[in-house]
Amino acid sequence: MxxxxxxxxTTPLDPRVFEAMKPFLTGRFGNASSFHQKGQAARHGVEEAREKIADFLGVEPGDLVFTSGGTEADNLAVKGAMESLGPKRRHLVVSAIEHQAVLDAARNLKEKGYAVTFVPAGADGVVKPDAIKNAVTDQTALVSVMHANNETGAIQPVQEISKIARARGALFHTDAVQSLGKIPIDIEAIGADLLSVSAHKIYGPKGAGALYIRKGVKLKALTHGGHQEKNIRPGTENVAGIVGFGKAVELVAGQYxxxxxxxxxxxxxxxxxxxxxxxxxxxxxxxxxxxxxxxxxxxxxxxxxxxxxxxxxxxxxxxxxxxxxxxxxxxxxxxxxxxxxxxxxxxxxxxxxxxxxxxxxxxxxxxxxxxxxxxxxxxxxxxx
Ligand SMILES: Cc1ncc(COP(=O)(O)O)c(C=O)c1O
CATH class of the missing domain: 3.90.1150.10 (Aspartate Aminotransferase, domain 1)
Known part of the structure; x- marks a missing residue:
């Protein structure tokens, strides 16, 4: 036993996700950027997955960028946003209960000379909006507080926190890796400018994730190369992984x-x-x-x-x-x-x-x- x-x-791969991925690991092996039929078959898989995920999140497919998982989505959100903003806004606010992906990105920015405030949580594991309010200034570029904590499961008051951030002209990012498939995610109600998700926490494959980017929000790419994912995340797409992610979200939508x-x-x-x-x-x-x-x-x-x-x-x-x-x-x-x-x-x-x-x-x-x-x-x- x-x-x-x-x-x-991590979660086991749902057998239905595995079935959906199989053709893309075998016959439909094309590069999604190739113009021929093999490439287009792969492209179709990627775009269908993007539509499924966008549909569940209530956003447009073009608002999503595929990444290698939650870690990369978090890094892209935090570093990409901070590094694309000008010298007037060089302050970052993150909660101290974030996943290492956000915390270490924040520490890295601090080493580069950015100002970073780490806001602790209450004894109940909840980050208090008032504590965020005290930390945010007119120089704050970004506030990052997760939707649900991976260790305690505590759901954070992201709606109130985003209002505080936005009232001071800062962007709001939330790591929704642990809320996807567990509680409803309403990006509009949350007021998120950036939101990270990952496939392997919802019975999808490891190594696939996405970042929601509100229209008009500019991010600096972390890597450089081809033109994939609107230049924000270059590199040949993980087609089977993305297809699996799409299927996993479709299943979540129907039964979470x-x-x-x-x-x-x-x-x-x-x-x-x-x-x-x-x-x-x-x-x-x-x-x-x-x-x-x-x-x-x-x-x-x-x-x-x-x-x-x-x-x-x-x-x-x-x-x-x-x-x-x-x-x-x-x-x-x-x-x-x-x-x-x-x-x-x-x-x-x-x-x-x-x-x-x-x-x-x-x-x-x-x-x-x-x-x-x-x-x-x-x-x-x-x-x-
Ligand atoms: C809250 C949170 N954010 C980010 C991640 C990282 O996601 P991934 O494993 O897809 O890189 C995890 C997974 O451990 C997580 O629990």
Whole structure:
């Protein structure tokens, strides 16, 4: 038996997506920029995918640029926007709970001489609009705050934040990699000028993503080469990946509410029983305003990395938000930015469910986790 409870890291490819991709990995192998029939067959696949994604996001196909994933979309948004704006606006505001793709792009800009403000979140994992208001100035070019956090699932008040940014003449970018397929995305209501998405979090292939760019917003390309994707993202298109992304979005459009209803019921059951059996357990992130598939908990008194490895031995796959830097394990930057003490941050585990998560997997996890946690807690007490 195994339980894959790490869908925020990546999801399995939906078999229907695989079927849609296959022709583009075999007979329809043309270069989408070639004028002959083989090229046009590939071009058709790319443009059909663009239409499907645009349709679901309620934008025009021409507003989307395909990228190699969420990381590149985030980099293109943050660096591309900052570097295309003039000397009057050299200030960037990002939340401290962003994915590394945004945070590291921001740090890179800082090294280049841009002013950057990192805004922490509240204890509930939510970035407060007032904190953004205090950070934004007339020199701010861009504000970047994610739609839903990958570690806690906390949904951010992007609508209010975009209003604050735009009122000061700044652009607003949101990383919607973890909200796509989980909660509705209404780009107009959010007020996003730039929005990042990725295929492999929604049962599509790895290495495909897109950036929505509002008409009139100028971005400086990060790479240089051919004329693909309006010169913003040159390079021969990942045709099969893009086709798979389009199919994955089409499937999300038809069934994400149903998928998430199921995931929510299973997540809630997992949470309730873990809290009951293993107190003290702390839920990290706003319980009411969370994407339905995510549960981040700290098992007080033990180390999350150790728990992860022990669960792995039982074929239960979860995640910690910690990062390995220079050989030592650093606790999650997201939990620390919420003001969670280091010990509790180190005790955190993220469970993330999806379309294919079964009742049997949750049963299995609930049977295996309690004795492991109890054993590790005992061992930790003896060690002290
Ligand atoms: C919020 C968020 N942004 C960006 C990314 C990066 O996306 P990709 O893996 O497609 O580069 C991820 C994936 O881990 C994510 O969770």
């Amino acid at each position: 195994e339980a894959y409870l790490d869908c925020n890291s 509410q149903k998928d998430m209803e199921k995931a929510r019921a299973l997540r809630d059951r997992l949470e309730k029983e873990l809290l009951k059996k293993l107190a003290p357990v702390r839920v990290n992130g706003d319980e009411a305003r969370r994407v339905p598939n995510t549960l981040n908990v700290s098992f007080e008194g033990l180390d999350g990395e150790t728990l992860l490895m022990n669960l792995d031995l039982k074929n239960i796959y979860v995640s910690t938000g910690s990062a390995c830097t220079a050989g030592s394990v650093e606790p999650s930057h997201v939990l620390l930015a919420m003001g969670i003490p280091e010990g509790l941050a180190r005790a955190a585990i993220r469970f993330s469910l999806g379309r294919f998560t079964t009742e049997a997997e949750i049963d299995y996890a609930l049977a295996e986790i309690p004795p492991i946690v109890e054993r590790l807690r005992k061992a930790a007490t003896h060690a002290h």
